[in-house]
Amino acid sequence: MGGITAFRLSTPPAVPKPSLAVIAYYAGDATAFRSYPTKGLTHIIYSFLHLQGNSLAFDKPQDKATVAALVALKAQQPQLKVMLSLGGWSGCQTCSQVFATAKGRSDFAASVKQVLRATHTDGIDLDWEYPAIAGPPGHRFAPEDRHNFTLLVQALRATLGNTYEISFAAGGFPEYLRKSVEWPAVMPLVNRVNLMSYDLVNGYSTLTGHHTPLYPSPPQQVSVDDGVRYLDSVGVAPGKIVIGAAFYARVFNHVPSAKQGLRQAGKFYKTFNYKEFTDSLSATQGFATYWDSIAQAPYAYNARRQEFATFDNPRSIRLKTQYVRTKHLGGIMFWELTGDKPQHGLLESLYEAAAQ
Template sequence: MKQINLIALLLFCIGTTNTFAQKNKKMDIIAYYTGDDKLINEYEVNKLNQIIFSFCHLKDGKLSVDSPKDSTTIKYLVSLKASNPQLKIILSLGGWGGCEPCSAAFSTAEGRLTFAKSVKEVSDYFKVDGLDLDWEYPAIEGLPGHLFQAADKPNFTELIKILRSTLGKKYELSFAAGGFQKCLDESIDWKGVAPFVNRINIMSYDLVNGYSTVTGHHTPLYSTNPKEESTDRAVEFLLKQGIPAEKLVIGGAFYTRTWKNVANVNNGLYQSGEHIQGVPFKSYADTYTEANGWKYFWDDKAKAAYWYNEKEKTFATGDNLTSIKAKAEYAKSKKLGGIMFWELPLDSPRDGMVNTIYQVKIAK
């Protein structure tokens, strides 16, 4: 009888643990941020779990904060933690065009150790919670002219390892990964780095980018054909590599990519064109209006928004409230680590993209 009761108690505990695990499973909301110490006050920081200050750079192989203004911003962001206990402040290295010396600097064990020690020194000084590596990209071409080499792939793994051993277990360590197939296939040793990082921030945007002469969805949730890049395609690839779901964070784009000289065929989708400056989400309501000649379209298969201006022969693609809600629901249903986005200052301070993600997060 005692044995039966013991088994029953054990089963109850297992069930309870699973229930709590599901109830406590949180979907982190992660904001990349390039603003200053004043702009952040316009936004609802209480709805964020991480602010990733963007960007720091390499100077003589060490992590460097670029200016006194950036130092002031970082210190102010850290001060926000006092009234937002859920918040972590992360420093990001690099960015598009911001990691030119990375391949050379991280090519030796000495260089990697020098960098890791500098990260600890800077982090201790500012009292930040972690580092996000935004090297675009190890082993494959990023910004034209930047050094990349095959050795970057194993060197990146060794960099992650030395960072973890130098910084300790409590330190948040993540990296931004291109969400396109070439990066997924060639840039990172996924099994090698996964045990040492807290998160992989998948840049599931710019999948059709400024170098493209053909329009398309730049940040779709799903692929509409086998060759099309998408958020889901990247996630499924990484899950098959054995990456735990809770370490995967998908990306939202708080901006459009836009092309001109686009023929009025298929409402401009998958047509040739010339890439031009896009629009931040906070300007959508004033820009993409019928009065301005724009029509809004929704691709229900891709779960992606796009706009076409027949008069101006202009096409735009990007996340909106509908698509970002779908992404947040996807992240929640897949039990992913969360959703990140580029970037907070592009959002409306109230009732915008962050709020939409947050409402999905807290919904039962």
């Protein structure tokens, strides 16, 4: 029996308005990004490169192949910029030492220009965790890091000119915001600050809470809005502020059931990606999901296993993106692209909100 077969085409994700930066950190290989709807991205930041001596360097030859594949995307997506990130958590072990000297900063800036030219990439993102305050155990930090970071950015801008972009990843918590950066000196020289408004409750925390909330929810003050208000108070232009979203959950165990595990004693247990939520945070696994209407953030609790989970979901992603629009901020970024579902994931929720 003949007839016509109807094919239902899925609606492509809405593309954000061009004034909003949508920035993906990417730690995948040369092919994984092809599974994701990247056409609405303004930036992909490849993570990470590290210091070899005083120079920016790839760790492995396959990292260069990944960057080349990302750069090839620009032929189809002319608005896309591909940037390279230095460091990451535990990835900036010698930054304090190298950037403490004029030679170290000069050598690094020259190497950045060489690498950017060789890879046809568009800029450098500095993810030094952290200048002047404690980061990973054993990493040097010193009060003079704060000014040395300013000198580093000055050296980079002088060497790179205005052809290349410079951004940096900033801790979203008060100690970093107040002690790590000379904001009035640094911000005129960079294109944006990527506020890491996630991991605000982290692996060292002994009390549960929201790791990436939009607003303070007493007694937890630290949040996206708290960080943005601080940057505004020290004169950072709103259009240079990019807030962060998390495409992963943080899970704590040994958490008592009071308040569905929120703000209770607990021990950090593990992280897992958004693409695993359907299985890992499901009701069949024993999790019930809740919404904090003050923090504008979701959380989940498993009474049987005494586990508490904190994360972003489509609703919180949409609210963060709307916040960026309302506050006239520069954009929204997230860690990390391969944590998402390839289809109907958090990135699509972000696009939908950004296009409104």
